Amino acid sequence: CWSTICHTTPRERQSLNAANMEGFGLRSCGEDILRLGFMVRRGVGGRNPILRRAMVIKMRDRSKNRKPLQRGRMLSIEAIQAVQALKRANPLLPPPPTSSSTSSSSSPMLDRVISSKFCRLLKFDMVAVLRELLRQNECSLSLKVFEEIRKEYWYKPQVRLYTDMITVMADNSLFEEVNYLYSAMKSEVGLMADIEGFNTLLVILLNHKLFDLVMDCYAFMQSVGYEPDRSSFRILVQGLEFNGEMGLSAIVRQDAHEYYGESLDFNEENEEISSGIGVLV
Structure with missing residues (x-):
């Protein structure tokens, strides 16, 4: 048949x-x-x-189901679980002002969670956890996690990451932590930076009226080979004069004159810089 x-x-x-x-x-x-x-x-x-x-079944690696993380902005399941575990183990103590007190002020439970949950994550998941804690204003946990990240072999210090940390600490009026992070950034070997990153940091410091750090950052960026551009001078002059720091502004104006002569208009792009400050903060 x-x-x-x-x-x-x-x-x-x-x-x-x-x-x-x-x-x-x-x-x-x-x-x-x-x-x-x-x-x-x-x-x-x-x-x-x-x-x-007739049926054809195709199998593929499960790791391909998840989209790749980009700059730590997307949270994997493992990263979400780590954030939840860290928050449960957090003793709710004020954030440590120095790296030496970071380990002594944390609870044994928090240390266990960091070693069992956080330190086993992939690089991008670690950064994602840090950024999520910063987004939630978990300042003490952010500092603790950041110190653990700095111990990793793949860690490369970046001005932009320090700027994100300093922004959250300053927004929460934790100015001792701001000074600690700024000092840590200056002590880093092989600091990865760009002029835009320094300009962003200058805006943050100006918004919080940290004028000593503003002038120090202005000198530091030049010492590591990043000469201020036109935007840098406009940010500094407009920010200092807006806050009544005419003496400091005069110093910056003199430097700007040496770089660009009379061609630099400090009132140019005033609206653009102001809107940028609002976004950055």
């Missing part, structure tokens, strides 16, 4: 298969089933026909 089916034309085979399904409520849908790739053959000894379908 099966050899007869194999030697028939496709149209005859289709009619024969539809006929074989008579009595089972499948005559009307026989053509649809055939189009879906089912194969119908008569059972042995007059038994009910067997409905078969």
Whole structure:
């Protein structure tokens, strides 16, 4: 019987298969089933026909199901669990002002969570946890996690990351922590920076009226090879004069004159810089 089916034309085979399904409520849908790739053959000894379908199953690595993290902005399941565990273990003590007191002020439970949950994460997940804690204003946990990240072999100090840390600490009026982070940034070897990163940091410090750090950052960026550009001078002059620091502004104006002469207009792009400050803070 099966050899007869194999030697028939496709149209005859289709009619024969539809006929074989008579009595089972499948005559009307026989053509649809055939189009879906089912194969119908008569059972042995007059038994009910067997409905078969060829299926192809493809397997792939489960790691491909998750989108890659970009700058730590997306949280994986492991990162979310780490954040939750860290917050549960947090003793709710004020954040430590120095790295030496970081380990002494943390609870044993928090240390266990860091070693068992956080330190086992991938690089991007670690950074994602840090940024999520910063977003939630978990200042003490952020400092603790940041110190652990600094111990990793892949860690590369970046001005932009320090700027994010300083922003959250300053917004929460933790100015001792701001000074600690700024000093830590200056002590880093191989600090990765760009002029935009320094300009952002200058804006943050000006917004919080940390004028000593503003002038120190202005000198520091030059000492590491990043000369201020036109935007840097405009940010400094406008920010200092807006806060009444005319003496400091005069120093910056003199430096700007040496760089650009009379061609630099400090009132230019005033609206753009002001809107940028609002976004950055």
